[in-house]
Each structure stands twice: as C-alpha cells, then as structure tokens.
Amino acid sequence: MMSFLALLTRDLRLAVRAGGSAFLALAFFAAVVTLVPFGIGADSALLARTAAGILWVAAVLASLLAFDRLLQLDMEDGSLDLLALGPIPLEAIAAAKGLAHWLTTGLPLVLLSPVLAVLLNLPSRGFLALITSLAIGTPALSAIGTIGAALTISVRRGGLILPLIVLPLVAPAVIFGAGFVGSTIDGIQNGAIWLLSAFSLGAVLLSPFAAASAIRIALSG
Amino acid sequence: MFEFANPKRFMDLSGTVLPWLAAVTGILLAVGLYLSFAAPPDYQQGDTVRIMFVHVPAAWVAMMGYGFMALASAIGLVNRHPLAEVAAKQAAPLGAVFTFLALVTGSLWGRPMWGTYWVWDGRLTSFLLLLFLYLGYIALWNAIENEARAARVAAILALVGIVNLPIIEFSVDWWTTLHQGESIFRKGGPRIAAVFLWPLATMALGYTGLFFTLLIIRMRTEILERRIRAAAMYSGT
Numbered sequence: 036m037m038s039f040l041a042l043l044t045r046d047l048r049l050a051v052r053a054g055g056s057a058f059l060a061l062a063f064f065a066a067v068v069t070l071v072p073f074g075i076g077a078d079s080a081l082l083a084r085t086a087a088g089i090l091w092v093a094a095v096l097a098s099l100l101a102f103d104r105l106l107q108l109d110m111e112d113g114s115l116d117l118l119a120l121g122p123i124p125l126e127a128i129a130a131a132k133g134l135a136h137w138l139t140t141g142l143p144l145v146l147l148s149p150v151l152a153v154l155l156n157l158p159s160r161g162f163l164a165l166i167t168s169l170a171i172g173t174p175a176l177s178a179i180g181t182i183g184a185a186l187t188i189s190v191r192r193g194g195l196i197l198p199l200i201v202l203p204l205v206a207p208a209v210i211f212g213a214g215f216v217g218s219t220i221d222g223i224q225n226g227a228i229w230l231l232s233a234f235s236l237g238a239v240l241l242s243p244f245a246a247a248s249a250i251r252i253a254l255s256g
Numbered sequence: 257m258f259e260f261a262n263p264k265r266f267m268d269l270s271g272t273v274l275p276w277l278a279a280v281t282g283i284l285l286a287v288g289l290y291l292s293f294a295a296p297p298d299y300q301q302g303d304t305v306r307i308m309f310v311h312v313p314a315a316w317v318a319m320m321g322y323g324f325m326a327l328a329s330a331i332g333l334v335n336r337h338p339l340a341e342v343a344a345k346q347a348a349p350l351g352a353v354f355t356f357l358a359l360v361t362g363s364l365w366g367r368p369m370w371g372t373y374w375v376w377d378g379r380l381t382s383f384l385l386l387l388f389l390y391l392g393y394i395a396l397w398n399a400i401e402n403e404a405r406a407a408r409v410a411a412i413l414a415l416v417g418i419v420n421l422p423i424i425e426f427s428v429d430w431w432t433t434l435h436q437g438e439s440i441f442r443k444g445g446p447r448i449a450a451v452f453l454w455p456l457a458t459m460a461l462g463y464t465g466l467f468f469t470l471l472i473i474r475m476r477t478e479i480l481e482r483r484i485r486a487a488a489m490y491s492g493t
Binding site: 182252 | 388415423
C-alpha cells in the first residue's frame, strides 16, 4: 500500500511540474471549447443543444494529451524496468498511473467544466448532470487511455496511433455521458447514467490487467 | 492444432485444400448471385431488397472476422502458437474490407428504404466503431518493428476490443433503432420468407468461403515472405 502511494505521489508530482501535463490538459480543454463556437456559429440555441456533446468531446481530446508521456518516459530512462522488479505487481503500477492521470487531468476537467458550460449556454438544468457524467466518465477515459499508452510504449511517435486505438474504445462513454446530460435537460428518464457507471466501473477494474500485460510484453523485448 | 504449428505442414495442407476451397467458394457465390437475381421483388421494397444479399453476408463476415481475429490472438498469446499470430494479422485487412463493404452497401440500401444514407443509431454506430477497431489494430501491427512483440501487443488490443461485438449484435434489441431487428437468429426461428432465405444463406456461405480462401492465400504469402527474409539474412545480403 505504501509503495502504491509512493508511486502515485511520484506521478502526481511529475505531472504538476514544468513539463508535466496537468495544466496543459486544462488549457487544451478550454481552447477546444472556445474554438467550437467559431466553427458552428454563435447561435445560443444551437450551442445550448450541443454544449454537453462539445464538452464531452473536448474532455476526451484533452485526456488524450497526457497518455503518450505516461509510460514512455519511464520506459526510456529505465524506471519502468525497476518498477516491474519492485514489490507491487505490474497491475497495481498500471492502476497507479491511471489514477494519477485522472487526478491531474480528469478531475480538473470535471471542475472546470461548469465554467466552460456557461460559455456554451448550457441550460441550468443540465449543470449537475454534466458534472456527474464527467465525474463518472473521466475515470473510464483515464483507464482506457492507460491501456492505449501501454500498447504503444515501444512505438516511436506512438502519440499519433494512440488516439486511433483509444477513441473507438471510449465512444460508449461519450455516447452515454453526453446522452445523460441531454436527456436530463429534456426531462426524460433513461438508463444512460447507469450504463455509463457500468462502463466506467468495468473499464477501471479491468484496464490494469490489459495494461500490465502490454507493459510486460514491452519490457520483455 | 499444434500439428500445424509447423509452417511446412501448414503450407502442405493449405496448398492441397486451397484449390478446392476456392472452387467451392466460386460455385457458392455464382449460385448465390443467380438466386439473388431470381428471387422475386419484395412487396414493399421492390428490387432494392436484393441489396440485402450482399449487405447482410458482408456484415456477418465482418463480425465473424473480428471474432476469428480475437480467437487467433488469444491462442497466439496464451499458447504461443506461431501461426495463430500470422492468422490474426492477415485476417484484419480482410475483416476491415468486409466491414467497409457492409457500411457502404447498407448506406446505399438505406437511401431508398429509409430515405437517408446514414443515421447515428446503435447498430450503425457500433459497426463504424468496428471499422475503427480494425484500422487501429492494423496500424498497431505496422507501428511496432519487432514482429514478435507486435503480434503480442496487437493481440491484447484485439481482445480488449471484443466487447464491441456483443454491443453490435444486441444493439438492435437494446435501443429503438432505425436498423431492423433480428429476423434470422432469433427465438422461434427465422422470420424471413424462404425464397429470400436461400439466396441469403448461399451468399453468406460464399462470403465465408471467400474470407477463408483469401485468408489462407495471405497466410501462405506471409510465410513465404518470412522465408525469403530468413534466407536473405543467412546469405548475408
């Protein structure tokens, strides 16, 4: 447990320092959300209808930023080999990486989203739903992104292929997450939030195993 | 299964089987095409119902292809069967093309039938995601230089993406969608008229035969390429 926390603290510190990705993701999130109204026009009604979707897509794209650095840096300087030999299993290492990513990227996105939702004219009924859906869905993004990072460790410029791998896998989260906000605004009860929760829970619990297998393959080569 | 781990045995066996498989596939496709044109027009859709005979088999083979790829990946990962990895690698482009064909033929069918080329419902969306899963898998294979490592990493990706297959299959039950529900693989048997079922089944068998014919050809080509590379290495060129 202490080792897990030590690894987690190390990754958190690395992420918030200069060259880390914590604030970069927030800035990218804001930049994407700012860019969309230039593209689709500033019609308030249109923005209100599409706000949830825009915020969700921007959250996915902002989460993607940090993934290629997540494991590749450790691989290059040899720390991943040392960690693999350490006291905690590789699955726990992968889980720690995913958790660190969520704490430094996902959680700040959740906290910033209401501010940006105001820019996009999201109806007030939807704010709580937006925060809830992002809070439940961003862990899934971090978990699946960790799998993608593990798969592309040994790829030069793996940052280009990682979105191609990760986006089809996180599509259900976007569908259910944005769908939940939309149907709450319309006053419709459907199971979207439960499906999102189930997807998120499954992703968070199962991703360390897939990521650890991929890391093992990369280390054995 | 492990008798065929030896590439030479696989080459011998597949060399014998391939002409027969290709011939049977050709006959099935020819008969299927004839039956597709001979079937009467549907009372509602008219002649456009015939697109079903190229669209549905392509979709079935696209999903079967991914299942085959995932199974081969699992065998390659767990049992370290060398030809399983080759099979998975060569199945991916085939599956991707069948997925693309299913999407295009379905889109062309959708225009006269539903009035639209595309709709973001459960079935079509998850099928589009299947295409991206295939493309990501192929990209991952090409991105990693070490062949053995690429095989194992791609195998993990194939297995992670397998969750999409049940979603595609059951999407028409779970969500009210524009795409029609299950007509054939359902409790109580097929709900489709026999005069349409025969061309459909024949074309489906033909498409499956085509998939495996092309797969065997591609696997044989890969094995020959590896032999050439090995021979070049040993001769120092």
